[in-house]
Amino acid sequence: MLHVLAVDDERPALEELTYLLRRDSRIGRVSSAGDASSALRDLSRMLVEGERLDAVFLDIRMPGLDGLDFTRLLTGFAAPPHVVFVTAHDDCAVTAYELGALDYLLKPVRPERLAESVRRVAAAAGRAAPPDEEARDPEDEMIPVELGGRTRLVSRRSVTHVEAQGDYVRLHTADGGYLVRMPLSALTKRWEAAGFIRIHRSTLVASAHVTELRFDGGRAAVQIGDELLQVSRRHTREVRDRLVRKFHRPGEDDAPAGSGPDGR
Numbered sequence: 001m002l003h004v005l006a007v008d009d010e011r012p013a014l015e016e017l018t019y020l021l022r023r024d025s026r027i028g029r030v031s032s033a034g035d036a037s038s039a040l041r042d043l044s045r046m047l048v049e050g051e052r053l054d055a056v057f058l059d060i061r062m063p064g065l066d067g068l069d070f071t072r073l074l075t076g077f078a079a080p081p082h083v084v085f086v087t088a089h090d091d092c093a094v095t096a097y098e099l100g101a102l103d104y105l106l107k108p109v110r111p112e113r114l115a116e117s118v119r120r121v122a123a124a125a126g127r128a129a130p131p132d133e134e135a136r137d138p139e140d141e142m143i144p145v146e147l148g149g150r151t152r153l154v155s156r157r158s159v160t161h162v163e164a165q166g167d168y169v170r171l172h173t174a175d176g177g178y179l180v181r182m183p184l185s186a187l188t189k190r191w192e193a194a195g196f197i198r199i200h201r202s203t204l205v206a207s208a209h210v211t212e213l214r215f216d217g218g219r220a221a222v223q224i225g226d227e228l229l230q231v232s233r234r235h236t237r238e239v240r241d242r243l244v245r246k247f248h249r250p251g252e253d254d255a256p257a258g259s260g261p262d263g264r
Contacts, residue, residue: 001028007058036065055082097186145178162204
């Protein structure tokens with residue numbers, strides 16, 4: 001069971017957040033604090049006493065120490081909790097993800113959206129999912145995207161590639177593209193272990209969806225479905241090395257340096 005800490009300087013908002021968190025069967029204990037400074041003291045006490053804290057759900061704009069500064073201070077802890085921001089402001093999302101936030105929720109918080117954040121915390125903390133969630137692939141990640149007032153969950157495994165668009169990224173899937181407010185640099189770091197490769201300063205691809213690696217006049221490109229995506233010179237060597245290993249079958253001779261799976 002998870003132990004989480006809710007932080008908000010507005011009492012009605014704190015009570016509502018605490019209530020919603022306590023309703024989630026994956027959470028065993030919900031602590032609360034009325035400001036970030038109190039939360040920091042509570043966290044320090046917990047660590048000294050050997051208590052485990054899995055995540056902090058906190059507002060950003062609070063008097064004194066704000067949520068972003070609180071998160072920066074967490075880097076000084078040996079085993080900091082995960083951070084989920086719960087705020088009425090959408091202009092800090094890029095900074096929040098750059099600081100390593102696990103999720104970013106906008107007020108008023110919808111219960112289904114909060115439940116997705118708790119699922120992320122449970123997955124990151126390595127907690128077993130309850131029986132009604134066992135069907136979900138624990139190695140996958142569901143990305144919430146806003147569509148006309150509705151929230152749709154997009155599977156990371158369905159994402160073929162990602163393109164940077166200002167402060168947003170566009171997730172490309174077979175069903176279409178979805179905009180998410182997050183810097184590509186943060187997503188690259190987050191999804192690297194899942195087989196995503198940076199091929200350009202503005203493009204991230206899922207190696208599982210790459211069907212061909214091409215070379216032409218020293219330039220490289222990867223084929224994903226019907227799309228041919230160019231690889232920048234800066235990223236060519238890393239992309240070649242990682243994809244050649246992926247395409248190589250045990251027992252084959254090693255592919256010559258600079259050649260793709262089709263011999264080009």
